[in-house]
Amino acid sequence: MSEFEDPIVQLLDPAGQLSDAAAAGAFSTEQLVGLYRDMVLLRRLDAEATALQRHGELGLWAPLKGQEAAQIGSARALGPRDFAFSSYREHGVAYVRGVDPVDMLSFWRGTQHLAWAPKKFGMYGYQIMIGAHALHATGYAMGIAKAGNVDRADPSENEAVVAYFGDGANSEGDLNEALVFAAVYNAPVVFFCQNNHWAISEPLTRQTRVPLARRADGVGISGMRIDGNDVLACYQATSEALERAHSGGGPTYIEAVTYRVGPHTTADDPTRYRDSVELDQWLLRDPIERLAALLRAQGALSAEVETDLEQDAEALGERMRAGCKNLPEPILDEQFEFAYAEIDPDLRRQRAELAEHLAAVGRA
């Protein structure tokens, strides 16, 4: 599943077999069903948003199909005091942090730039600039350390940050600078790279000659390479990394090896640049199917559970369709209030000019 020979941590193989029974024993049936439920609902969320874009309700959408385990597994490891910074594809992380999927759509519909309140959910909004937020995550983590919120007497008071980014971001200066800062200040941050093998049309080999996880060695932090389609491995690795960060052990770089099954965005057509054979191979490693296989083998996935889940997925889809169309429209006049703490007289004049113009052309 990877062009490199470096080992990959895996707890659940594509056939649904537990490859490390001892480690997997740490998961209760309830927890496994919960992770399955998350991934099924997330896949529906993603499909629904893609359909909304196709129907002209969204300007764009960045599908995450194939990356459900990487996002759900890692995000479920975060505690309420932890914080996430993400790129524009981490709808699954936002979902786990409690963001309303309808709010996620607002960004893609073009009604607002920041789709939810970061402090409320412990997660900053979608970042478009590749890798920029890795520095923000590192600085946020440096703040946590300065405030003394690592290695506390009561471990439940510890805080840490997870930065989500992709294989392409590893080439940006900001990402590399973030690794340097995090390392030298021993910041409580987890760099969670979803290596989905494609940066729009560019394959992984255009960004690196060695496994991305080896970046950790270059700056002297802990590194892990995991099966990104194995939700259990993603959960466990992120939990370990967060534990390290919480206890003052500093940053970790996790490379979750996964695959972008769909296009880069709804504006992209991957058939122009990639081989369907590669895609077919990855479809055999579906993150949801393998957990379903395990649960069925354990007798934990009854027809009733599946029916309930299907109904919930259907309800989610309906809520997204209705909610999307009812999202409040932005008003340009209001945007003038947000550029500065106080609106200055000069800008107030421009605002009045806008109002006057819109009235004159009958668009007020």
Added chain:
Amino acid sequence: MTTKVSMAAAINLALRHAMERDDKVLVMGEDVGALGGVFRVTEGLQKNFGEDRVIDTPLAESGIVGTAIGMALYGFRPVLEIQFDGFVFPAFDQIVTQLARMRYRSRGTLTTPVVVRIPFGGGIGSVEHHSESPEAYFAHTPGLRVVAASNPVDAYWLLRDAIESDDPVIFFEPKRRYWQSGELETDRAASGVPPMGSAQVVRSGEHCTVVAYGAMVGTCLAAAELGEEHGISLEVIDLRSLSPLDMDTVARSVARTRRAVVVHEAPRSLGMAAEIASRLHDDLYYDLEAPVQRVTGYDIPYPPSRVEEDFLPDAHRVLRAASRTFEY
């Protein structure tokens, strides 16, 4: 010979012809190879010229410009694609501190003939950082030539000129006009396109001169049509070059119409219109019947796309500004 092509196709053809003419010309950028760029501007080039000359780069804009500078020092002529306007900022350092200064620093002994192509401007309903108009930052930087195309034939010849130029050129392409088609004349003399550095009167008029560049040229031509219905005759100038400015062409027109409006999508303060208005006031103080009007984006970051229609200058705003010049 003329053919009807889109601006994207005209730029593609300019790259193709420049590469055929000079094997030192290279294309570099994110997704410019097999994909042909996110706007398909480089479509087919890698197939024709190979991976050595049409280079998919790592995701690193500073890296794209910085390595192009090195290649230019070695003797190549790289033509770079920055995928979207907002993505040029990670490369801003290399452009401003290095690319712009190589000739000056070396007392004229070194040149870096790099072209940086940037799709710019709004109007395509996109997410943040995909609708920016960063041209003033570059026009404010000595050592860079800055140009903006407005139609297919202009884009073709401007790019050919930019690639021939021994100075670095920041080449702005109005992304919302990529798919509008026009006549492409590939014979230079017959094309009537002036050399890079010159502005061009694209519509003659009597009452007021409207100066624009990029996507706004089309908007101003629409305003001129609208003006005709209202008895106002607008002369439209496509600035084409933002640095240097061809003030002779602009001043010649304004000396006759005695009124001017300058239009851009970028925020107003310290934008291109401020510079042009200042120059016109310097040169034509006694000829002007009214202060030079500016129709621009507002001094706030680009808004969410659902409201961009209100933000972007349109034909009505241009015409209303032209009308104001008669109120003095």
